[in-house]
Amino acid sequence: MKKLNKMRKIIIFAVIIILIFSIWYISNDFNKKEEYIQKKSLLNEEEKHANLDNVKKTMDSGPYGHYISFTTSNDQKTWDIEKTAIQEHASVPDAIILEHNIGNFRAGTIMAVFVDASVMISQDEKSSKGQEKIGMMYSEDKGKTWSEIQIINIEGSEGHVPVDPSIVQLDDGTLLLYYFDFNAMISKADYDQYKIYVAESQDGLAYNAIELAYSQSEALTDPDIIYYNNKWLLYFVDHQYESISVAFGETAYSFSEPQNTDIRGIPGTMIVDDMLYLYGCGLADGLEGITSSRSSDGVKFSDTVVIENIIGCDPSPLHLEDGSFAMIFKGFMEIE
Secondary structure: OHHHHHHHHHHHHHHHHHHHHHHHHHHHHHHHHHHHHHHHHHHHHHHHHHHHHHHHHHHHOHHHHEEEEEEEEOOOOOEOOOOEEEEEOEEEEEEEEOOOOEOOEOOOOEEEEEEEOOOOOOOOHHHHOOOOEEEEEEEOOOOOOOOOOEEOEEEOOOOOOEEEEEEEEOOOOOEEEEEEEOHHHHOHHHOOOEEEEEEEEOOOOEEEEEEEEEEEOOOEEEEEEEEEOOEEEEEEEEOOOOEEEEEEEOOOOOOEEEEEOOOOOOOEEEEEOOEEEEEEEEEEOOEEEEEEEEEOOOOOOEEEEEOOOOOOEEEEEEEOOOOOEEEEEEEEOOOO
């Protein structure tokens, strides 16, 4: 009996030791995990602030500090973070999928136009204004690879500084390129109208400036054109409202009667299931970034959401033939 009691005491003592060690181990492991989480959170915050600081620097540097990227999605909600950088020192992209052959370009080709700032003499936007060009690149394999940059020549645009391009294709294959004349921003005292022009091309490379498509006395920039509900719609950044407005046209060459959409950012549009999607850049549900909204009339938009895993702006969305989506947008380069 004495031996049994002694054995019980040993077992109880051993159990107590094991319990004490287990509690110590769990507590120590928890503290290490908590310390790791705190360090990771701190690093994430530092990285976030570093990204925001870099964004501010590149915004201050103008288009020279931007690049354009290509990304894809199956649902417009989650986008491929392994996005492809297309061109550095480039900004305000717009893209279309060619529906008809034109020149040496085949139907199905993705054609992108953008502000090419690589020729600017410095990162100082003020000393480099007016040196931007309109560049073009294309992809024949759904955005996997891209051509070398080509500078678009616009005959008849002498005296203009063409920027913020938007491109569409007519049913006969003709390409229309819209641009904002940046002179009104460079020499504001000399201009009382802010003007968007349209130019035509039969080969995708050489354009003829033929029409003043739209003008107003209040500052505007960044046109985006789409055909929807049997009308042409011209979206643009309307500086008096600090948001996107839309003007309407019976043809693709003249627009009037602007209305404001209350969507912020630089516009990019596409049609999905008879709904018009307007991409911009702003706030929704406490988040900030590239936004997507939809409308059945082109003016009143709803269901605004933010694309959370993309840092950038100036989006140009595309609805691909297989039902998936692509987007070209502006990113921010590392600036020392």
